[in-house]
Each structure stands twice: as C-alpha cells, then as structure tokens.
Amino acid sequence: MSELATVTGTIQPDALGRTLMHEHLMIGYAGWESHTTHPGPDRDERFAICVDKIEEMKAAGFSSMLDPCPSDLGRDVEFIAEVAQKTGFQIVCATGLYKQSEGGLPYWHFRGQFSDVTNAMAELFEKELTEGVGSTGIRPGIIKVATGPGKMTDYERQVFNAAAKASVAVGAPITTHTDRGTVGDLQQEVLTAGGVPAHRIVIGHSCGTSDHDYHMGLARGGSYLGFDRFGLDPIHPDAERISSLAALIEKGAGDRVVVSHDSVWCWRGAPFPDPAMWKALTEKNHPLHFSQEIAPKLIEAGASQAQVDALTIDNPRRFFAGEKLATLSA
DSSP, X not given: OOSEEETTEEEOGGGOOSEESSOEEEEOOTTGGGOTTOOOSOHHHHHHHHHHHHHHHHHTXXXXXXXXXXXXXXXXXXXXXXHHHHHTOEEEEEEEOOOGGGSSHHHHHHHTTTSOOHHHHHHHHHHHHHHOSTTSOOOOSEEEEEOOXXXXXXXXXXXXXXXXXXXXXXXXXXXXXXXXXXXXXXXXXXXXXXXXXXXXXXXXXXXXXXXXXXXXXXXXXXXXXXXXXXXOTTTSOHHHHHHHHHHXXXXXOGGGEEEOOOOEEEESSOOSSSHHHHHHHTSSOSTTHIIIIIHHHHHHTTOOHHHHHHHHTHHHHHHHHTOOOOOOOO
C-alpha cells in the first residue's frame, strides 16, 4: 500500500504532516444501544464537539490523526468523514475487532459454533480495506486488534490470525491495543509468524508499563511502540511514561515510537454513571497534552527537539510508508 487511505481519499504518507496516532472521535461499547434512557448527545452536538477538537489541533500545527476504532466499538466512518470534510483534516480510520471482554465476541462466538470464523474475519478486513465499509466507499487505512491484560484468549488469537492474513493479502499495517503494558511481545510474535513484517505493526499502549526490557524487546523485534496514553494518569503516571520514552530515545529506539493520548471526545450511551468521573479522567487527556506538556519535559530529560518532532512527524510517515527500520544494537 504505497498510498494511504483516509476517510476523504488516498494520500501519500509524505502528506501526513504532524500526526497523532491514537485518538477517538467517538466510541461505544457493545450494548450501548440498549441504554435507551441515556443516549448521550445527539449527532449534531457530537459533530460540533469533534469539529472544535480538530480546529484546536490544526491551530497547534497538526494536520492528521489516526482514529483506530474497530468495527465493534461504535465505529461510524461516515461521521468521521463528515468531520474530516468540514475541517479539511486528514483522518485515517480502521477495520478490525476489539478485545474479547469489551468487543463483539457474542456475534463471532455464535457464528463460530458452525464454522471457523478466522477466514470470515479476514475476508471482512480485506473487503473493508479494498472496497470500503459497507456501501460507504470509505476505506480504512489500518487494521486494529486487541488483547486484554496478561494473556491472549483463544478468540483474540483468532482475530490476530485473521488480521495477519488480511495484512499480508492487502499490505495494510496493523495497530494494537494492550492492557497494562502486557502481551505486546506475544502480539508481535503471532503477527510476524503470520507473515506481517514487524515494522508494519504498532504495539499500542506500550506506555502502560515502565519495564524498559519489555520496551526494548519490542523495539529490537522491529515494531513501533505506541506511547499513546499520555494524560491518562489514573492508568499509568505521565512521569513514568516520560522517563520510559526518554530511555528509549537514549538507547536509539526513538525512531520506532509514535505518540498520542487515546482521548475519547464523544461516547455512545452513558458509560460513566457520573459525568464528573469522565471530566476528572480526561482533564489532561486531550489531543494537545503531548505538545503542550509532555514534549518540553522530554527535552528537559535529554531528548533533542528533532527527536521529539520525529515522534509526531517522521515516525508516523515512515510507519505508513512501510519503510524498514534500522537494526538496533544489543
């Protein structure tokens, strides 16, 4: 895939500019539609919220982002495209399936009673990547897959095998979700065993742990690491993320790190019983937190301005272009 599909058409990776690699315009956990007494903001309100966020990002020098919402997490590619068209912003969306505990397991589990679903999943991913989502014509530019904490379930392994098959068939990159900085090494092993080049994989939420050996193992394995939850201090402190990222840069692995926040701008339904809970959680978890608060602290920790800029400019471009990474020294 020498060209990159965005929700408003294909571009060359060189046209990405400053990019955040993991933000969400809107998500909805499976079952959100059953909570009919709390539907959340209407579409127009959500649209206005997302347009405002994008305009803030543009004013800060960003021109692109990845919204890696898989199809079973409330994905609405037409909504994303409308926001992109309104703002003139480049947004890459995803195909794929989420982790067992919070994704579309019931549907695929039921279907799996009659036949192996791995091929059906792979066919779904390939069709969306090449023809578009449903009848929209909007093509994702990446595959999203996920695991829960500490292990990869049998269902999740089916999804990973399907993603590998689709990635090899189409040439699409893959981004992942990990919990608490675990299982990224197994994700890398399963995907590369399925034929996916390591440099076509982002191991997402790698900043969920401060284990330097774990980080360097992924980096030496040739994949990108997503330090993409800045501002989510209740999950893992930013101070730890900064220290871990500075250590990777010092070791020469800064060329294989992409950054973001995993911010969610709109929710389907009302997953937080008290709106104050979400407000407290997202006080620092917004798309400008890295550039405003984290980048200066990385420079204080010893990184150069060029190394920090590479995290949002050079590395996303190189990842989507499929350029091979240099071998890290032991």
